[in-house]
Amino acid sequence: MAKRGTALLQGTLDLLILKALATGELHGLGVSRRIEQITRGTFVVRPGSLFPALHRLEEAGWLASTWQPSENNRRAKYYALTRAGRKRLSDETSEWNRIALAMARALEAS
Amino acid sequence: MPLMHRVFSLWRNLVHRDRIDRDLDEEVRATFALVVDEKIAAGMQPDDARRVVTLEMGRVEVVKEQVRDIRAGAFADTVLKDLRYGARLLQRNPVFAVTATLSLAIGIAANTTIFTIANALLFRAPAGVSQPDRLVDISRAEEGKAFPYNFTTSYPYVASDEPEARRRWNGRSAEAGRVD
Numbered sequence: 001m002a003k004r005g006t007a008l009l010q011g012t013l014d015l016l017i018l019k020a021l022a023t024g025e026l027h028g029l030g031v032s033r034r035i036e037q038i039t040r041g042t043f044v045v046r047p048g049s050l051f052p053a054l055h056r057l058e059e060a061g062w063l064a065s066t067w068q069p070s071e072n073n074r075r076a077k078y079y080a081l082t083r084a085g086r087k088r089l090s091d092e093t094s095e096w097n098r099i100a101l102a103m104a105r106a107l108e109a110s
Numbered sequence: 111m112p113l114m115h116r117v118f119s120l121w122r123n124l125v126h127r128d129r130i131d132r133d134l135d136e137e138v139r140a141t142f143a144l145v146v147d148e149k150i151a152a153g154m155q156p157d158d159a160r161r162v163v164t165l166e167m168g169r170v171e172v173v174k175e176q177v178r179d180i181r182a183g184a185f186a187d188t189v190l191k192d193l194r195y196g197a198r199l200l201q202r203n204p205v206f207a208v209t210a211t212l213s214l215a216i217g218i219a220a221n222t223t224i225f226t227i228a229n230a231l232l233f234r235a236p237a238g239v240s241q242p243d244r245l246v247d248i249s250r251a252e253e254g255k256a257f258p259y260n261f262t263t264s265y266p267y268v269a270s271d272e273p274e275a276r277r278r279w280n281g282r283s284a285e286a287g288r289v290d
Contacts, residue, residue, distance in 0.1 A: 028141050
């Protein structure tokens with residue numbers, strides 16, 4: 001996972017991928033670009049991290065994939081959230097918010 | 111992680127390995143090609159584009175290997191590869207293979223023999239004893255103090271030569287120091 005600035009925390013990548021796919025299906029490169037876009041370039045996910053994560057999430061049943069023609073007339077593998085994936089996204093989002101809030105409070109404590 | 115999915119994936123990965131691998135190859139290559147196409151469309155020479163993309167994204171084979179590492183059954187896959195590698199090495203060097211096999215055989219045989227003997231002598235009840243937990247050890251004592259040295263005798267000795275002692279102990283079998 002190449003970083004332009006910030007290293008990804010453990011577990012963050014999964015959540016970012018789920019979030020990137022929340023608005024619709026994307027192929028691998030699309031996921032990576034979407035993550036770059038929604039984090040405003042803070043995280044750039046390279047294929048070496050992206051593809052293992054996509055396959056892991058698919059094996060876990062949170063993503064489903066289909067082959068479809070892509071924008072330049074090639075075939076690409078598109079990933080979409082499954083129902084379990086949507087649930088996972090909402091669970092992980094609340095968990096993340098809880099942790100972020102706790103960390104913010106801890107760091108502000110005097 | 112939902113277990114059913116993992117089991118299903120494991121099955122799929124082990125049974126349809128070739129298809130899964132082709133699929134992965136096509137997926138990663140297609141992604142690279144997509145970026146290369148973009149660079150070419152932006153005015154880069156094809157060769158330069160391919161080189162730049164490899165630098166940016168890593169090599170296709172490396173990415174594929176990284177995906178294989180996280181798959182369900184990756185461990186079984188590694189073990190199989192190791193076994194095949196080991197078999198090839200042994201084939202290539204038969205003298206070593208024979209020596210190693212013989213050493214193992216001799217080691218296992220020696221251990222088995224020794225354990226069989228020790229098991230029969232030390233851990234099992236002696237033959238003919240129906241209630242081994244009621245065996246008693248008799249030794250001689252003087253004025254309430256145990257005799258300073260402890261001499262024991264073999265069970266067959268007591269069984270054959272000391273009918274007197276066995277009777278005295280109410281029909282119990284006895285392992286005993288000889289009582290004079």
